Amino acid sequence: MSQKLLEINNLTIRFGGVTALNDVSIHVSQGEIAALIGPNGAGKTTVFNVVTGYYAPTSGSFSLSGEKLVGKRPHVIARNGLARTFQNIRLFGDMTALENVATAADGLNKSGLVGSLFGLPRSRRDERVSREKAESLLRFIGLEHRAGQLARNLPYGDQRRLEIARALALDPKVLLLDEPAAGFNPQEKVELGQLIRKIRDKGHAVLLIEHDMSLVMNVSDRVMVLDFGNKIADGKPKEIQNDQRVIDAYLGVSDHDA
Amino acid sequence: MTSLTKFNLRDRFGDWWDGTSLIQRAIFRVCLIAIFFGLPFLNNPIIDTPNTSFESVLFYPLVMFAVMAVGLNVVVGKSGILDLGYVAFFAIGAYTQAIFGLHTELNFWIVLLLGMAFAMFAGILLGVPALRLRGDYLAIITLGFGEIVRIIAVNTEAIGGAAGLTGIPSPPPIFGVEFSVQDVRPYYWLTLTLLLLILWGIIRLSHRKPGRAWEAIREDEDVAAFMGVETFKYKLWAFVIGGAIGGAAGVIYASQILSIEPALFTLNVSIMILACVVFGGMGNIWGVMFGAVLLGYLPEKLRFLSDVRILIFGVLMVVMMNLRPNGLIPRKKREVISEKIK
Amino acid sequence: MDFSILVSEFASLTFDGIVVGAIYALVALGYTLVYGVLRLINFAHSEIFMIGTMACYGVTLLLGISTDADPLVTTSFVLLFSLIVVMAALASGASAVVLEFVAYRRLRKMQASRLSSLISAIGASFFLTELFRILTDSRNIAFPRLIDKEPLFVFSSAYVTADKLFVIVGAAVLFYILNRVINHSKLGLGIRAVSQDETTSVLMGVNVNRVVSLTFLIGGILAGAGSAFYMVFYETTKANVGFLVGVSAFTAAVLGGIGNVRGALVGSFVLGLIQQYSSAVLGYNWRDVVTFVILVLVLLVKPTGLLGEALQRARV
Numbered sequence: 062m063s064q065k066l067l068e069i070n071n072l073t074i075r076f077g078g079v080t081a082l083n084d085v086s087i088h089v090s091q092g093e094i095a096a097l098i099g100p101n102g103a104g105k106t107t108v109f110n111v112v113t114g115y116y117a118p119t120s121g122s123f124s125l126s127g128e129k130l131v132g133k134r135p136h137v138i139a140r141n142g143l144a145r146t147f148q149n150i151r152l153f154g155d156m157t158a159l160e161n162v163a164t165a166a167d168g169l170n171k172s173g174l175v176g177s178l179f180g181l182p183r184s185r186r187d188e189r190v191s192r193e194k195a196e197s198l199l200r201f202i203g204l205e206h207r208a209g210q211l212a213r214n215l216p217y218g219d220q221r222r223l224e225i226a227r228a229l230a231l232d233p234k235v236l237l238l239d240e241p242a243a244g245f246n247p248q249e250k251v252e253l254g255q256l257i258r259k260i261r262d263k264g265h266a267v268l269l270i271e272h273d274m275s276l277v278m279n280v281s282d283r284v285m286v287l288d289f290g291n292k293i294a295d296g297k298p299k300e301i302q303n304d305q306r307v308i309d310a311y312l313g314v315s316d317h318d319a
Numbered sequence: 320m321t322s323l324t325k326f327n328l329r330d331r332f333g334d335w336w337d338g339t340s341l342i343q344r345a346i347f348r349v350c351l352i353a354i355f356f357g358l359p360f361l362n363n364p365i366i367d368t369p370n371t372s373f374e375s376v377l378f379y380p381l382v383m384f385a386v387m388a389v390g391l392n393v394v395v396g397k398s399g400i401l402d403l404g405y406v407a408f409f410a411i412g413a414y415t416q417a418i419f420g421l422h423t424e425l426n427f428w429i430v431l432l433l434g435m436a437f438a439m440f441a442g443i444l445l446g447v448p449a450l451r452l453r454g455d456y457l458a459i460i461t462l463g464f465g466e467i468v469r470i471i472a473v474n475t476e477a478i479g480g481a482a483g484l485t486g487i488p489s490p491p492p493i494f495g496v497e498f499s500v501q502d503v504r505p506y507y508w509l510t511l512t513l514l515l516l517i518l519w520g521i522i523r524l525s526h527r528k529p530g531r532a533w534e535a536i537r538e539d540e541d542v543a544a545f546m547g548v549e550t551f552k553y554k555l556w557a558f559v560i561g562g563a564i565g566g567a568a569g570v571i572y573a574s575q576i577l578s579i580e581p582a583l584f585t586l587n588v589s590i591m592i593l594a595c596v597v598f599g600g601m602g603n604i605w606g607v608m609f610g611a612v613l614l615g616y617l618p619e620k621l622r623f624l625s626d627v628r629i630l631i632f633g634v635l636m637v638v639m640m641n642l643r644p645n646g647l648i649p650r651k652k653r654e655v656i657s658e659k660i661k
Numbered sequence: 662m663d664f665s666i667l668v669s670e671f672a673s674l675t676f677d678g679i680v681v682g683a684i685y686a687l688v689a690l691g692y693t694l695v696y697g698v699l700r701l702i703n704f705a706h707s708e709i710f711m712i713g714t715m716a717c718y719g720v721t722l723l724l725g726i727s728t729d730a731d732p733l734v735t736t737s738f739v740l741l742f743s744l745i746v747v748m749a750a751l752a753s754g755a756s757a758v759v760l761e762f763v764a765y766r767r768l769r770k771m772q773a774s775r776l777s778s779l780i781s782a783i784g785a786s787f788f789l790t791e792l793f794r795i796l797t798d799s800r801n802i803a804f805p806r807l808i809d810k811e812p813l814f815v816f817s818s819a820y821v822t823a824d825k826l827f828v829i830v831g832a833a834v835l836f837y838i839l840n841r842v843i844n845h846s847k848l849g850l851g852i853r854a855v856s857q858d859e860t861t862s863v864l865m866g867v868n869v870n871r872v873v874s875l876t877f878l879i880g881g882i883l884a885g886a887g888s889a890f891y892m893v894f895y896e897t898t899k900a901n902v903g904f905l906v907g908v909s910a911f912t913a914a915v916l917g918g919i920g921n922v923r924g925a926l927v928g929s930f931v932l933g934l935i936q937q938y939s940s941a942v943l944g945y946n947w948r949d950v951v952t953f954v955i956l957v958l959v960l961l962v963k964p965t966g967l968l969g970e971a972l973q974r975a976r977v
Contacts (some may be wrong), residue, residue, distance in 0.1 A: 113545055115541070115545075134544070135541075135544040135545050136544045136545075136546075136547050136548055136550065139544070139545055139546060139547040140547050144545075144546070145545060147542070152538075153534065153535050153539060153542070153543075154538055155534070155538060155602075156531070156534050156535070156538065160531055160534070163531060164531040164532065164534075164535045164543070164546055164548065165546040165547060167528045167531060167532065167547070167548070168546055168548060169547065170528075173529075173552075174524065174556050177524055177527040177528055177529050178523055178524055180523075184527070184528075188527050228546075230546075231546065231547055
């Protein structure tokens with residue numbers, strides 16, 4: 062049994078009168094590609110928002126490699142190995158692709174203003190490391206020819222992939238992908254699946270929110286299902302497909318095999 | 320309308336610049352600097368300003384506005400923090416020179432550093448509580464801050480009250496060049512040198528981690544945090560740097576003008592500097608200096624404009640935001656296919 | 662710091678605080694209503710108020726009423742005052758609608774950043790102030806005394822004069838009318854809907870542009886009415902009168918809870934009182950600093966204001 066990286070225990074979050082997540086326990090293990098599925102409004106993105114420090118949970122806890130992260134600020138959590146992408150693309154539009162990734166890469170070094178201004182050795186080295194890392198990530202994801210282009214001018218597919226490259230710059234232990242295939246055609250979805258596997262092989266575990274079932278079933282080692290803030294299933298893709306509760310809540314009966 | 324929004328000076332220059340070698344660039348820079356230093360010697364009726372001498376205009380408002388616009392640009396343009404009280408830093412610098420110059424024997428350069436230090440401290444004092452707020456509220460607080468500083472100056476007799484302070488000493492001679500009442504040129508050269516130093520520093524920072532952090536904060540502060548950027552720290556730094564620059568400008572200004580009063584440091588000044596940043600292209604350092612020069616020079620050249628200066632600045636801001644939100648020379652980056660490590 | 666005046670003049674200060682608060686409230690409502698629908702602080706709202714004061718003066722100018730003229734008999738006063746209120750309200754209301762159209766509408770369509778809208782607002786504010794500064798030649802404009810200000814009666818230390826009563830009564834009438842509009846009319850429903858959730862409102866068939874224009878109009882009308890009360894009370898105006906009145910009104914709106922109509926009322930009266938009391942203790946010079954300090958404190962300590970509305974919601 063491989064080591065658990067991201068552990069979410071009994072997470073509950075309420076917004077006013079609405080319980081968005083109710084006693085949800087989820088985990089992602091090393092080397093795993095896990096998927097989080099469920100109808101809209103089930104609370105999937107809320108999980109991401111809580112775990113990256115944006116919302117404070119009403120109760121419950123979560124940790125990464127045993128280190129408790131509840132109450133920590135977003136940039137601290139990012140530096141500790143949890144990086145994400147967004148449902149609606151949120152790149153730094155007026156910065157180049159390279160700069161977008163380099164900004165995240167910067168997150169891992171401790172250089173500050175004084176060092177940058179006076180060209181102190183550590184800062185110079187950190188700068189080089191950030192840029193080289195950004196370049197290599199762009200190459201990894203296949204965007205090196207877009208390095209100098211403004212993020213907002215990139216075509217849609219490239220923007221989605223750039224977001225992934227940016228998140229990878231934080232060397233995340235677990236990469237959180239929020240509907241990365243939205244708006245992709247079938248061919249692009251296949252390539253995305255291959256990319257996700259490449260990312261896992263590189264050493265990052267992946268937690269994926271997705272609505273495209275063929276992608277989810279093809280690429281995931283494990284699937285977790287949320288419905289109205291409750292986890293209703295957790296198991297291998299085949300098991301989930303045949304789980305009656307999941308079918309009732311979300312999958313329905315399909316005309317062909319997923 | 321489309322042609323208005325698509326015309327881009329930056330790309331034309333950028334195309335040429337990319338084709339030049341290091342030597343060519345060095346020569347270009349030296350020539351440019353020489354030209355700016357030589358401006359006071361230009362004696363041409365075409366550029367002369369009616370009411371005040373051209374040299375005087377070069378000093379204030381031109382190079383002063385340019386310095387302050389660069390300072391405010393770090394805050395508003397690069398980081399996206401709307402600061403409406405920038406004049407406060409300028410005032411703090413000016414009053415530091417006035418008070419220490421009149422009551423102590425401290426060296427001018429020490430006072431300059433002190434002025435910057437006080438302004439930076441004010442930046443921290445304002446920034447620590449205020450930078451946690453959202454944009455509109457932050458803007459209002461900075462406006463309040465600017466006004467509070469002025470009102471305190473008016474109400475405090477110990478620093479001159481409404482009448483202000485007079486008899487402020489000039490800087491000591493540098494390389495044999497005397498700073499006197501009659502000749503404004505050394506002040507201009509001094510400020511120009513300051514501007515060059517500031518430019519060097521800001522450009523360095525812009526191409527590295529701080530620049531990226533600031534821009535990320537401006538683009539999407541929440542996401543910047545998700546990507547590991549220490550947003551609060553960098554916002555505070557932007558404030559402090561902007562403050563230091565404003566303070567330095569204030570010190571030199573006071574040493575030239577010899578007497579200061581609170582009425583010199585009104586909201587109008589903050590708005591004028593803001594107009595330079597907005598007009599020149601938010602975040603674009605060359606654009607804001609160009610904006611400062613244009614908006615400082617034209618009302619002096621065309622005197623009728625001077626009376627309606629604020630009127631025009633107001634219209635300008637509305638028009639710019641609606642038609643060209645990225646400024647006349649936008650901060651659009653050069654789209655090169657390969658990026659080299661600088 | 663002198664507390665003796667505070668004690669001896671307490672009734673007078675309190676009464677005046679309520680009067681001033683009523684004027685602030687009329688202006689504060691404009692800020693809060695616009696904030697509710699647009700999430701935008703209309704920086705130029707203070708100039709809308711100023712334009713109202715200029716319109717009041719304009720009416721007296723047109724009617725040939727000089728500043729030396731004797732105060733009027735009550736009935737004539739009521740008629741004249743009503744005319745002034747209507748003209749000021751119209752002037753301010755119209756200016757507000759034009760302002761929205763020129764400075765904000767396009768930015769809203771372009772979904773521009775908040776920074777852009779703020780800068781446009783500031784530009785508009787400065788343009789208007791300067792315009793009127795030039796038109797009035799930077800003079801203080803004197804307004805004739807329309808009503809006799811002899812105290813009708815004295816309550817403790819408070820001199821209750823006709824103009825102050827007028828302000829209070831007039832403001833109360835306007836608040837009542839506003840309440841009917843917001844809570845019992847289709848327009849009010851539209852305003853509340855857009856304040857809560859613009860996207861859904863559009864889907865439900867609400868014409869957002871119309872609601873926004875009308876919100877600006879209402880805010881302008883209220884500010885215009887407030888300006889009339891202001892003129893009767895203070896009897897003077899100038900091009901930058903909007904700045905300080907606007908800051909006070911805005912502080913009042915924030916103090917009560919921006920976006921919340923009841924909050925604007927509560928905040929205005931509380932601020933009016935605080936201003937009067939602090940003037941007595943610290944001296945008039947520090948009044949504006951006190952206002953700013955309150956604004957800063959509220960934003961830092963409890964940004965949702967006294968009535969504690971969540972910043973993202975607006976309730977009327």
